[in-house]
Amino acid sequence: MLKIVVCVKAVPDPKQERKIRINPVTKTLIRGDIPLVLNPLDKNAMEAALQLKEQLDAQIVVLSMGPPSAGNIVKECLALGADQGFLLSDLAFSGADAYATAYTLAKGIEKIGSYHVIFCGMASSDSSTEWVGPEIGAFLKIPIVTRVKEIIETEGEWWKVKASLDNGFRVVQVKIPAVLTVTRELNNPRTLSFSGIIEARKREITHWGINELCVSDDSVGLKGSPTIVSNMASIELKREVEIITGTREEKAEQLIQKLVEAGVI
Amino acid sequence: MKSSCGAVWVIAEQIGGRILMESLQLIGHARKLADEIKTSVEVVLLGDKLNGQSRQLFAAGANKVYLGNNPELTCYQQEIYTEIIVRLAKEHKPEIVLIGSTSTGRELAPLVAARLETGLTAHCIDLVLNEDKLLEAMVPAYGGLLTITCPEKRPQMATVAKGVFPTPEPDENRTGEVVPLDAPGEVPHRIETLEVIYEEPEGIPLESAPIVVAGGAGAGDHEGWQVIADLAEVLNAALGSTRPAVDEGWTELETMIGQSGKIVNPELYIGVGLSGELQHMVGIVGAQVMVAINNDAKSPVFEQVDYGVVDDCRGFIPVFIEKIKEYWSRNT
Numbered sequence: 125m126l127k128i129v130v131c132v133k134a135v136p137d138p139k140q141e142r143k144i145r146i147n148p149v150t151k152t153l154i155r156g157d158i159p160l161v162l163n164p165l166d167k168n169a170m171e172a173a174l175q176l177k178e179q180l181d182a183q184i185v186v187l188s189m190g191p192p193s194a195g196n197i198v199k200e201c202l203a204l205g206a207d208q209g210f211l212l213s214d215l216a217f218s219g220a221d222a223y224a225t226a227y228t229l230a231k232g233i234e235k236i237g238s239y240h241v242i243f244c245g246m247a248s249s250d251s252s253t254e255w256v257g258p259e260i261g262a263f264l265k266i267p268i269v270t271r272v273k274e275i276i277e278t279e280g281e282w283w284k285v286k287a288s289l290d291n292g293f294r295v296v297q298v299k300i301p302a303v304l305t306v307t308r309e310l311n312n313p314r315t316l317s318f319s320g321i322i323e324a325r326k327r328e329i330t331h332w333g334i335n336e337l338c339v340s341d342d343s344v345g346l347k348g349s350p351t352i353v354s355n356m357a358s359i360e361l362k363r364e365v366e367i368i369t370g371t372r373e374e375k376a377e378q379l380i381q382k383l384v385e386a387g388v389i
Numbered sequence: 390m391k392s393s394c395g396a397v398w399v400i401a402e403q404i405g406g407r408i409l410m411e412s413l414q415l416i417g418h419a420r421k422l423a424d425e426i427k428t429s430v431e432v433v434l435l436g437d438k439l440n441g442q443s444r445q446l447f448a449a450g451a452n453k454v455y456l457g458n459n460p461e462l463t464c465y466q467q468e469i470y471t472e473i474i475v476r477l478a479k480e481h482k483p484e485i486v487l488i489g490s491t492s493t494g495r496e497l498a499p500l501v502a503a504r505l506e507t508g509l510t511a512h513c514i515d516l517v518l519n520e521d522k523l524l525e526a527m528v529p530a531y532g533g534l535l536t537i538t539c540p541e542k543r544p545q546m547a548t549v550a551k552g553v554f555p556t557p558e559p560d561e562n563r564t565g566e567v568v569p570l571d572a573p574g575e576v577p578h579r580i581e582t583l584e585v586i587y588e589e590p591e592g593i594p595l596e597s598a599p600i601v602v603a604g605g606a607g608a609g610d611h612e613g614w615q616v617i618a619d620l621a622e623v624l625n626a627a628l629g630s631t632r633p634a635v636d637e638g639w640t641e642l643e644t645m646i647g648q649s650g651k652i653v654n655p656e657l658y659i660g661v662g663l664s665g666e667l668q669h670m671v672g673i674v675g676a677q678v679m680v681a682i683n684n685d686a687k688s689p690v691f692e693q694v695d696y697g698v699v700d701d702c703r704g705f706i707p708v709f710i711e712k713i714k715e716y717w718s719r720n721t
Contacts, residue, residue, distance in 0.1 A: 138649075139636060142668050146533035153531060222499070223508060251530075252649045253511035255499040262503030267467060267580035270496040284583075289492045292587040299579040308642060350508030354525070355536035361670050363679060367686075367697045372705055375698050376712040379680065382696055384716070386678045388600070388657035389624065 126182040128173045129242045131229055131260065132201060134160040134194035138249040148358040160190075162197045165245025167313035168306045172243050174205050175311065176278065183207045185239075187232050189217055189225060195329055203316055203324035210236065214333035219346030222251070226259030228344050231337045233264065241283075242303045246271055257305035267302045273309040394522075395484035395544065396431040396453070397423040400474060400501075401446065402493060403436045404464075410556060411489035413449045415549055417557030418516060419487055420450030426522050428484065429453060433477060435470055435570075437463040443567050448559035457570040464585055465493045467500070472576045475504045483544045485524055487516070490548040498548050508539035510547040514652055514674055529648040532667025550652040551596040553674055595646065598627035601655040601676075603646055603669070606633035607662020607683060607702055614639035616706045617661045623710050629653060631669045647672035658694075662702045665690030682706070 136144060136158040143156035162170075173184045186201040188194050189212040198209040212232050220228065233239060242264075244257035254270065261268035273293065274286035284297050288307055298304075316324065334341060342348060368378045383389045397419040401412035412432075419430045429452035434442060436458065443454040457473055478486065478501070486501070488494040490512045502509035510526035517525050519538075524545040526537045539545040595601060602624060604617035614634065621628040629646040630639070646653055647669040658676040662683060663669060670693055673679070679694040684701045691697040698705060 138632070142532065142632075142666050144531045146531050221508065222511070223503065226503065249649060251511075253499075253509075254495050255502070255509060255511060258496060258499035259503040262500050268496070268500070269580070271492060289585070289587075291590060292585065294582050294586070295584040297581045297583055302580070350506075350542040351510060351537050351539050353535050354538045354540075356531075356533055357536070358533040359667065359671060361667070361693045363693055363695055365681075365691050365694055365697050367691065367699060369699075372700065372708045373712070375700065375705065376709040379696060379698060379709065380712055380716050383657065383678065383680070386657075388678045389713075 126176065126180050126241070127239045128176060128182055128184045129233055129236065129239045130166070130169050130173045130184060130186050130201065130206065131242065131244045131256070132166040132170065132186055132188045132197060133163040133245075133248045134188065134190045134197045135163045135248055135250040137161045138164060141250065146356045146358045151356045153356070160193055160197065162200060163245050163248045165247060165249075165306065165308065167315075168308055168310050169243035169245050170201055170204060170206070171311045171313035172275065172304075172306055174314070177205065180278070185210065185236055187229060187236070188212070189220070189228050189232070191218075195331070196325060198329045199324045199327040200316055200321060202327040202329070203320055204314065209327065209329035211329055211331050212333075212337065213331055216334045216341045217345045219349065220344065221349035221351045222253045222255035223259060223350055224344055224348035226256045227263055227348060228337070228339070229256065230260050230263035231339050232332065233260070235332070235337060240300045242301070244303065244305045246305045246307050254305070257303050261303035264301075264303075267298050268305070269296050269298055269302065270305045272304045272306045275310070394426050394428045395482045396429045398478070398483040398486045398544070399430065399432045399451070400486065400488045400494070400497070401432050401434045402489060402491060403434065403439070403442065406436060406439060406442065408442055408445055409489065409491065411491060411551055413445070414552075414554040414556050415487045415489060416446060416449040416451055418554040419485075420557070422485065422516065422518060422524070425518050426484065431455065431481070431483065433474055435462045435473060443565070445559070447563045447565040448561050449557045450563070452565045453568060454565065455568050455570055459572055461572070464582060465497070466582060467496070467580050468576050468578065469573060470497060471500045471504065472573050473570060474501050476573065477570070478505055478544060486544045486546045488546070488548045490550050494548055498546065502546050505544065507542040507544060507546055510537040510539070512550045513537070513547050514550050514553045516547060516549065529671035531648070532671065534671070552654045553652060593625070593627040595627040595629050595644065595651045595653050598653070598655055600624050600626035600657045600659075601629050601646070601653050601673075602626045602659045602661065603629035603631065603663060604634055604640075604661050605631040605663025605669070606637070608634060608639060609662070609703070611639055613662070613703050616703050620659070620661070620706050620710055623713055626659070627653075631663050631666065660690055660694065661706070663690060664688050665693045
């Protein structure tokens with residue numbers, strides 16, 4: 125049986141992310157009360173797993189790291205069709221950068237045991253590094269393919285996929301177990317209805333903390349993170365504006381004249 | 390510490406033997422950082438049938454080129470590329486490693502960083518050294534700028550957004566040392582790029598466009614969006630967007646400008662029907678002239694541009710387009 129792990133992240137709803145601000149005085153984040161949702165690209169990762177399960181004899185395990193409230197998105201994945209859900213949650217895990225996050229998730233995957241393929245969204249909408257999927261692969265010492273946009277062959281232990289490049293795409297052959305990070309182009313993710321989301325909250329998931337993972341507290345969370353945010357600055361982007369007035373024709377002509385004088389058209 | 394400081398490294402990229410512009414720009418900036426900490430700039434270049442490219446790297450500011458030249462390295466192959474760079478870094482202990490935020494760089498960088506057990510800052514828009522000579526990488530986030538540092542682990546690694554550093558003026562008098570790399574020997578073989586297909590980009594790439602037209606929620610609908618697209622076409626500009634325009638489905642995520650999208654560096658930026666949210670505006674680095682067209686005179690966007698036109702974009706833009714065409718027919 126094919127064992128699929130899907131790594132998911134609870135992120136502040138991207139449609140409301142502009143509510144998050146940097147307080148220019150205290151240099152801390154003003155988070156507002158934005159609900160946590162399943163990271164958009166992780167929906168594509170989940171969908172890829174569900175489609176494989178429809179074709180093959182497969183089992184889907186969903187794994188997330190985050191605060192206890194992130195459990196809801198793991199439960200939503202169970203309602204979508206995953207078989208088991210795990211949330212890595214511990215105060216010691218908080219403040220993790222991509223490196224410490226990938227390390228903790230890799231430890232979770234090792235504890236889950238056997239796996240054939242690990243799907244991740246290419247990036248999260250809130251930190252957008254793209255590092256977690258590849259670094260999980262590095263910690264597990266297995267190959268990775270980033271930006272998968274089509275899964276061509278899944279028979280046997282060599283899979284064939286198509287992955288996006290800046291200026292085209294590549295066809296890659298990869299031996300499983302492997303990590304595949306996926307793009308929006310891969311599929312159209314199914315969604316839960318509102319009542320489905322409420323219903324999903326009744327699902328059972330497994331919580332693991334630092335003791336269950338058997339990791340030292342200086343290898344996870346803020347302590348296990350090589351990078352730190354050493355400053356946050358709100359930016360002043362103010363410019364001295366000249367409002368161009370007149371009829372539509374006059375405004376258009378004046379604007380063109382200004383741009384010609386500035387040498388930009 | 391300063392005199393015994395490791396080098397500043399750039400992992401250069403080539404396609405068919407042609408060095409990417411991004412790599413030269415990184416070398417130019419690496420030169421500045423290296424001069425500040427009195428160390429050298431060293432470049433890793435992997436490929437096949439390479440001949441003479443090192444001169445181009447020296448002219449951009451490199452002191453040394455580690456050159457892997459071998460049919461196995463023709464294009465990016467994950468395991469062998471990672472293995473070569475990791476081994477080389479373990480041996481020579483660079484202080485800083487810079488990689489371009491290209492699709493290849495974004496895959497290779499985290500693999501190298503994890504193997505070296507060090508931190509990696511993503512897609513920064515500036516890199517400076519603080520008074521302790523620690524690398525400060527600037528990353529747009531939450532409508533502001535985060536400064537990310539890697540205080541303990543070495544090397545300090547970062548990927549750099551496209552187009553944020555200028556292309557250095559080549560100095561053909563500069564020379565340096567070429568260090569040929571041996572084939573890495575046994576490397577696991579579990580992944581292989583079978584084929585690379587290059588596609589002509591649709592339109593002008595945002596990151597390198599001299600003129601960028603960006604549209605936002607004020608477009609109203611698909612038709613309104615098309616009006617903004619027409620303006621971009623007439624000006625031979627790249628078309629960018631804000632998150633609301635992407636969420637509405639008028640354009641693809643790839644066109645989004647800002648902290649979770651592309652970073653642009655144009656001579657002229659024209660924002661149409663957008664309100665100047667910082668999440669979008671931080672993606673516009675060093676635009677020479679900025680224009681906003683918005684029907685709300687109180688929109689915050691008018692505090693962030695050089696010229697403002699208060700008008701409905703669907704009404705104004707067709708007139709603007711006609712006048713641009715008229716101007717050009719008179720002046721060509």
